[in-house]
Amino acid sequence: MSPLTNKRVTRQRQLVYDCVIDRKDHPSANEVFVDLQSSGIGLATVYRQLSAMVDEGILKSFEHSGQIRYDRLVTPHAHFVCSVCDEIWDVDLPKNIFSMAPVESNADIEELDLTWKGICKACK
Amino acid sequence: MSPLTNKRVTRQRQLVYDCVIDRKDHPSANEVFVDLQSSGIGLATVYRQLSAMVDEGILKSFEHSGQIRYDRLVTPHAHFVCSVCDEIWDVDLPKNIFSMAPVESNADIEELDLTWKGICKACK
DNA sequence: AACATAATGATTATCATTATCATTAAGAAA
DNA sequence: TTTCTTAATGATAATGATAATCATTATGTT
CATH class of the missing domain: 1.10.10.10 (Winged helix-like DNA-binding domain superfamily/Winged helix DNA-binding domain)
Structure with missing residues (x-):
């Protein structure tokens, strides 16, 4: 604990x-x-x-x-979700993603949620 | 319609x-x-x-x-959410974001969900 | 105008989550 | 170790969002 x-x-x-x-x-x-x-x-x-x-x-x-x-993974990371089996994987964030924050927002970014969706290897 | x-x-x-x-x-x-x-x-x-x-x-x-x-916006885009007022804005996706798909997934990406979180201009 | 059937609205059911509250048990103090 | 304070628990009811049901209505076609 x-x-x-x-x-x-x-x-x-x-x-x-x-x-x-x-x-x-x-x-x-x-x-x-x-x-x-x-x-x-x-x-x-x-x-x-x-x-x-x-x-x-x-x-x-x-x-x-x-x-x-x-x-259980509390460090910044993204997810990949399979659209067929609905399983979820932890994946790395793109390098320097925080530098790509939208200028429109005109705000300090505290965090982000990024989820990729596709068909996983097993389901393909 | x-x-x-x-x-x-x-x-x-x-x-x-x-x-x-x-x-x-x-x-x-x-x-x-x-x-x-x-x-x-x-x-x-x-x-x-x-x-x-x-x-x-x-x-x-x-x-x-x-x-x-x-x-109502059906083209690929991201969202920015203010952690104070909870308002949501449509924002552009980072350039070439689809080329940054995680290799771990080993899958074709169909779509992605990207939400930036921070404090908006008005709340700051 | 008649018809087939998709869409509607009222309602109930479901599912995830939160709130309530009397009881239990951590952990500090004696 | 025993006592004590109070946070945590468990059973259950309440809530809120969404989906399902089904008799009725109305769209678009023949």
């Missing part, structure tokens, strides 16, 4: 965090809940802990087909 | 389309519904027509804080 937090280390918090880290993919709250079902954790706790961890900066989140997905 | 469709031109379809075109922003289905309330249109019809128009390619859509937003 990350030290960057002054929250109580409950059994449930540890379970949720470990689940996202171990899965290595981009689970929804419900997928984490299903994984931890046998532990007796409550659904509300899964939702609470996941969004708390995003606030604390130890997890990231993004929207995908109407639901929030969680990501 | 775009000619690219063989759908029946109902009064409701015309109203929904004109609303999105006239607004010039990125309304949700409910915002379109509220605009058209006085016409007596049904909420389900607004949802149906908007998603139909996206399927037909005469409108685009994207997810924004848990809801689907509709965009």
